[in-house]
Amino acid sequence: MKTKHPRLAIICLPVVAISTILYADTVYIGDVPEDGMEVQQGTVGPDTANGGEVTYAFFEDTYTNDTGSPVLVSVTEVNFWALNEGVLTPFVAKYNEDDGGGSGGSYEVIAVGDPIDAVFDLNNASFKVNGANPALNVANGEVLVGGFHQDVGIVPWESPDESDGDYLGSGYVLPDELPGALVADTSWSDLGREYRFNIALEFDVEDSDGDGLPDDWESDNELDPDDDGSTDVVNGAAGDPDGDTLTNKQEFDAGTNPRKADTDDDTLADNEELAGAGTRPPTSPTSADTDKDGLSDLVETSTGTFVSATDTGSNPTLRDTDEDSIPDGDEVGAKNDDNFFSDPNLADTDGDDFDDAREISRGTDPNDAADFPVAPEVPAGGSIIVGDVTEIVEGTIGPDGANGGDITYVFYEDAFTNESGAALKLKLVGVNFWAANEGTLTPFIASYNGDGGGLGENFEVLAVGDGIEGEPGMNSAGFVADGEEVFVEIEDGKAIVAGFHQTGNPGMVTWEEPDETDGDFIQANNLIPEELPGPIGGDAGWSDLGREYQFNVTLDEGSSTPFQITKAEYDAQAGTVTITWASRAGADYAVDAGDDFQSWIELDDGVIGDAEQTSFVDSAIPEGARRRFYRVREP
Numbered sequence: 001m002k003t004k005h006p007r008l009a010i011i012c013l014p015v016v017a018i019s020t021i022l023y024a025d026t027v028y029i030g031d032v033p034e035d036g037m038e039v040q041q042g043t044v045g046p047d048t049a050n051g052g053e054v055t056y057a058f059f060e061d062t063y064t065n066d067t068g069s070p071v072l073v074s075v076t077e078v079n080f081w082a083l084n085e086g087v088l089t090p091f092v093a094k095y096n097e098d099d100g101g102g103s104g105g106s107y108e109v110i111a112v113g114d115p116i117d118a119v120f121d122l123n124n125a126s127f128k129v130n131g132a133n134p135a136l137n138v139a140n141g142e143v144l145v146g147g148f149h150q151d152v153g154i155v156p157w158e159s160p161d162e163s164d165g166d167y168l169g170s171g172y173v174l175p176d177e178l179p180g181a182l183v184a185d186t187s188w189s190d191l192g193r194e195y196r197f198n199i200a201l202e203f204d205v206e207d208s209d210g211d212g213l214p215d216d217w218e219s220d221n222e223l224d225p226d227d228d229g230s231t232d233v234v235n236g237a238a239g240d241p242d243g244d245t246l247t248n249k250q251e252f253d254a255g256t257n258p259r260k261a262d263t264d265d266d267t268l269a270d271n272e273e274l275a276g277a278g279t280r281p282p283t284s285p286t287s288a289d290t291d292k293d294g295l296s297d298l299v300e301t302s303t304g305t306f307v308s309a310t311d312t313g314s315n316p317t318l319r320d321t322d323e324d325s326i327p328d329g330d331e332v333g334a335k336n337d338d339n340f341f342s343d344p345n346l347a348d349t350d351g352d353d354f355d356d357a358r359e360i361s362r363g364t365d366p367n368d369a370a371d372f373p374v375a376p377e378v379p380a381g382g383s384i385i386v387g388d389v390t391e392i393v394e395g396t397i398g399p400d401g402a403n404g405g406d407i408t409y410v411f412y413e414d415a416f417t418n419e420s421g422a423a424l425k426l427k428l429v430g431v432n433f434w435a436a437n438e439g440t441l442t443p444f445i446a447s448y449n450g451d452g453g454g455l456g457e458n459f460e461v462l463a464v465g466d467g468i469e470g471e472p473g474m475n476s477a478g479f480v481a482d483g484e485e486v487f488v489e490i491e492d493g494k495a496i497v498a499g500f501h502q503t504g505n506p507g508m509v510t511w512e513e514p515d516e517t518d519g520d521f522i523q524a525n526n527l528i529p530e531e532l533p534g535p536i537g538g539d540a541g542w543s544d545l546g547r548e549y550q551f552n553v554t555l556d557e558g559s560s561t562p563f564q565i566t567k568a569e570y571d572a573q574a575g576t577v578t579i580t581w582a583s584r585a586g587a588d589y590a591v592d593a594g595d596d597f598q599s600w601i602e603l604d605d606g607v608i609g610d611a612e613q614t615s616f617v618d619s620a621i622p623e624g625a626r627r628r629f630y631r632v633r634e635p
Contacts, residue, residue, distance in 0.1 A: 026076075026200055026201065026202050026203075027063050027200075027201050027203070028061065028198040028199065028200055028201070029058070029061055029062055029063050029092070029144055029145060029146040029198065029199050029201060030058050030061060030146035030147070030148075030195075030197045030198035030199045031058040031060070031061055031146075031194055031195040031196070031197050031198060039079045039080060039081055039122065039196050039197065039198060040081070040158075040196060041081050041122070041156070041196065041396070042081055042083070042155070042156030042157045042158050042194075042195070042196040043156060043158065043394040043395075043396045044156055044157050044158060044193075044394065044436075044472055044473055045083070045153070045155070045156040045157045045193075045436075045472055046082075046083055046084065046150070046153035046154050046155050046156050046157075047153055048153045048437060048438060048472075051152065051153075052084075052086070052150060052151070052152040052153030052154070053149075053150065053151055053152065054149070054150060055147065055148070055149045056147050056148055056149075056155075056195060056197075057093060057145055057146070057147035058145060058146055058147060058195065058197075059145055061146075061198070062143050062144060062145050062146075063138075063143065063144045063201060064141075064142075064143045064144075065138045065139065065140055065141065065142055065143075066140070066141070067140060068140055070137055070138065070139050070140065071137075071138045071203065072135060072136070072137055072138075072203075072204060073135070073136045073137075073138050073144070073201050073202070073203060074133050074134070074135050074136075074201070074202045074203075075092055075111055075113070075127045075133060075134050075135075075136065075199060075200075075201060076126065076127055076133050076200045076201070076202050077124065077125070077126060077127055077199065077200035078090045078113065078116060078123070078124075078125045078126070078127045078148075078197075078198075078199055078200075079122070079123065079124050079125075079197070079198050079199075079200070080118070080122075080123050080148070080154075080155050080196055080197040080198070081121075081122055081123070081155065081156060081196035081197075082118035082119060082120055082121065082123055082154045082155060082156075083120060083153075083154065083155075083156045083436075084118075084120060084152060084153060084154050085117075085118060085119060085120060085154075086117075086118050086150055086151050086152040086153070086154040087115045087116065087117060087118065087150070087151045087152075088115070088116045088118050088123075088148050088149070088150050088151075088154055088155070089112065089113060089114075089115045089116070089148060089149045089150075090112075090113040090116070090127055090146070090147070090148045090199055091109055091111060091112040091113065091146075091147050091148065091149070092109075092110055092111040092136065092144055092145070092146055092147075092199060093108060093109045093110060093144070093145050093147065094108055094110050094136075094138065094142050094143060094144050094145070095108070095142070095143055095145070110136060111127075111129055111134045111136060112129065113127045113128060113129060114128050114129060114130070114131070118150075118154050127199060127200070144201065146197070146198065146199040148197060155195055155196055155197050156195075156196055157193040157194055157195045157196065158193070158194045158196075207225075208225050208226055209224075209225060209226050209227055209228040209235075209236075210228060211228035211229060211235075211236050211237045211249075212237050212249055212252075213225075213237060213248055213249065213252055214252075217252060218235070221257070221258050221259055222241075222259065223235045223239070223241075223248065223258070236248065237249040239258075240258075241258055241259050242257070242258060242259050242260055242261045243261060244261035244262075244269050244270050244271045245271045246258075246270055246271050246274070250274075251270070254270070254274060254285055254286070255285075255286050256270045256285045256286060262285075263285050263286055264284070264285060264286050264287055264288045265288060266288035266289075266296050266297050266298050267298050268283070268285075268297055268298055270285040273285040273297065279301060279302045279303050279304075280297075280300075280301060280302045280316065281302060281315065281316070281317050282317075283297045283316050283317060284297075289316075290316050290317055291315075291316060291317050291318055291319045291328075292319060293314075293318075293319040293320070293327045293328040293329045293330075294327060294328070294329020294330065294332075294333065294335075295312060295314065295316075295328050295329045295332060297316040298310075299311060299312050300312055300313075300314045300315060300316035300328070301313055301314075302314065302315045302316060304345050305345065306332075306343045306344065306345055309332055312328065312332055312344055312345075313344070313345050314328045314332075314344040314345055315328075320344075321344050321345055322343070322344060322345055322346055322347045322356075323347060324342075324347035324348075324355050324356050324357050325357045325391075325393065326342065326344075326356060326357055326360070328344035331343065331344040331356070332344055336360050337363075337588070338360070338363060338365075340359075340360055340365055340366055340367070341366075341367060342356040342360070342366040342367065343356075348366075349366045349367055350365075350366055350367050350368055350369040351369055352369040352370075352372045353372075354366075354372045357391070358390065359371075359372065361390050361391055362390070383429065383554055383555065383556045383587070384416050384426075384554070384555050385414065385552050385553070385554050385555075386411075386414055386415055386416050386445070386496060386497060386498040386552065386553050386555065387411055387414055387498040387499075387549075387551045387552030387553050388411040388414060388498075388548055388549040388550070388551050388552060389414065389548050389549070389550060389551070389552060390414060390552065392432050392433065392434055392474060392550050392551075392552065393434070393512070393550060394434055394474075394510070394550075395434045395436070395509070395510025395511050395512055395548075395549070395550040396510065396512065397510060397511050397512060397513060397547075398436065398507065398509070398510045398511045398547075399435075399436050399437065399502075399506065399507030399508050399509050399510055399511075400506075400507045401505070401506035401507055404505045404506065404507075405437075405439065405502060405503065405504050405505050405506045405507025405508065406502070406503050407501070407502060407507065408499065408500070408501040409499050409500055409501075409502075409509075409549060409551075410446065410497055410498075410499035411497060411498060411499060411549065411551070412497050414552070415495045415496060415497045416490075416495060416496050416555070417493075417494070417495040418490040418491065418492050418493065418494055418495070418496075419492070419493070424489070424490045425487055425488070425489050425490075426487065426488055426489075426490060426555040426556065427485060427486070427487050427555060427556045428445060428463060428465070428479035428485075428486040428487070428488065428553065428554075428555055429478070429479060429553075429554045429555060429556045430476060430477065430478055430479060430553070430554045431443045431465065431468060431475075431476070431477050431478070431479050431500075431551075431552075431553055431554075432474075432475065432476045432551070432552050432553075432554070433470070433475050433500070433508075433509050433549075433550055433551040433552075434473070434474055434475070434509065434510050434550035434551075435470040435471060435472055435473065435475055435508040435509060435510070436472060436507075436508060436509075436510050437470075437472060437504055437505075437506065437507065437508050438469075438470060438471055438472065438504060438508070439469075439470050439502055439503055439504020439505075439507065439508040440467045440468065440469055440470065440502070440503045440504060441467065441468045441470050441475075441500050441501070441502050441508060441509070442464060442465060442466075442467045442468070442500060442501045442502075443464075443465040443468070443479060443498065443499070443500045443553055444461055444462075444463060444464040444465065444498070444499055444500065444501070445461070445462045445463045445488055445496055445497070445498055445553065446460060446461045446462060446496065446497055446498075446499065447460050447462055447488075447490065447491075447494050447495065447496050447497075448460070448494070448495060448497070462488045462496070463479075463481060463486050463488055464481065465479045465480060465481055465486065466480050466481055466482065466483065470502075470504070470508045470509075476633070479553060479554075488555075498551075498552065498553040500551060509549055509550060509551055510549075510550050511547040511548055511549045511550060512547070512548045512550070513547060513548070565579055565580070565581045565630065565631075565632060566580050566581055566582055566613065567579070567580040568580075568630065574619075575619070575621060576617050576618060576619045576621070577617070577618045577621065577628060577630070578615055578616070578617050578618075579591070579615065579616055579618070579630050579632070580613055580614070580615040580616075581613065581614060581632045582613055583609035583610060583613055583614040587608075587609035587634060588605075588606065588607070588608065588609070588634065589607040589608075589609055589614065589632055589633065589634055590602060590604065590605040590606075590607065590632070590633045590634075591603045591604050591605075591607060591616045591618075591630065591631075591632055591633075592630065592631045592632075592633065593618060593628055593629065593630050593631075594628075594629050595622075595628065595629065600631065603616070603618060603620070604616065616632075618630070
């Protein structure tokens, strides 16, 4: 894959109208171009509509020829991430910027690449038509968009904070005759997704002195575009005007400033960042925080030992050095409700066999081995979580396709043991899980004597919830049976565990692989028992898979009011909306708003719940908004 030169977020009008591809011979269209950086792995999707046979075109990240003259463009590369094997057919289309494009605007497909056999990984392929890279003549005012057709679900996506203008074609097949209109009746909808796909375009760049440095770049950096270094070595490819040991050609390739030894002002010289030094690996010389974890490259010394906030020992290229699900900057900066610091190099800072993320989520100090999570006594209004993980994240592995995804799971690691000295009556509140595919999930709660459980031990199913229709992404639903609230009674000394039965091919719920096994169990027989309550089955066999399935069930001893928005009031004079929901005292809530059910913007993620109900006032309603949707989450 050839070197990608970063684009700059400015407009440069060249003396000779050749292109506005600033200092670069490569530009990316499609989706998430990352300014020329490698396409990132997506964890959501891929789309299973029409069996995954879908056509996409992306109108947000395009190329517009506004040079005033025609531009010759070569289509060279296709880069995408695939979560399954299949065939992807890339294409390039054009429309005139005066027509608007997207949203029903007409456009013409001008190049359809040879099909690419995708592998489960990052795919970097050549864009070829009949074995050769196509050359396109783009007239002034024309816009190029990228897209692809997949024969099965392949390409995943992420959901950005705001809609970025990605579009899905309702017509599921590429046109029979090309070039030509994709389909006359194609409609486009803004999904607010970032698909992991782009196409590389290459342009001719003017270089008067033939030194490998574009004229515009040389002029903007006070170098003579007509001197290849023969007159003054500073002007040529081998020049080093800032004295950082990097040549002008190396600075150009890296996107750094040849007149500034420390382009990103992080006190690390550009050459030190590109090469790495001592224990510190190579870092980006154009970003003071390469891994975007909230810590500068300077303080992340990569020694593996935390000394201070100015010598964290963490890796400047890894957002989460110890892989405990907490970004390094959050660990060092104690960015949690209890202001607990934790070591970014150690997943279990105090060595008490409870990882930092689990301790922080349960309010215990990750620096104190004597302070660790214990079975809660469940005070009135409190809540507990059973299942497999206390905090749902985007699982990137699975789901299990065994038996066509028709499987029952029970999880013994995150159980709840009643040690209160008396029987407890608990309400089953909610079911939360991350799904990669559509399907049906049926949650259940079981009890057993708190003496180990699992591995074939009999236990009793206490409650089976109504089936939940899962969709790709985060799913949160109430735990109800026949549409009614469910309560269970737990005797003193007994434990309860949660599980689920999933149907859907090839399964739904995803998982992550922890550093050590965490006691997840899969049931060998694949059906929930027909008669409940009762044992799952005497012949059930259990195997420790060492996985963390993204699934849990929440229980409460407090109010029986369902977790839902109970009131929404609009104050026309003040221009505000007040929403009220059933809540628990001290619980953390997040409030989101949007103009549809697809794209959500977080308004506040730190609302502390009051007893019974909590209210939030939205005073930032966009001007001209005709409708507004709200949702409340427990992060």
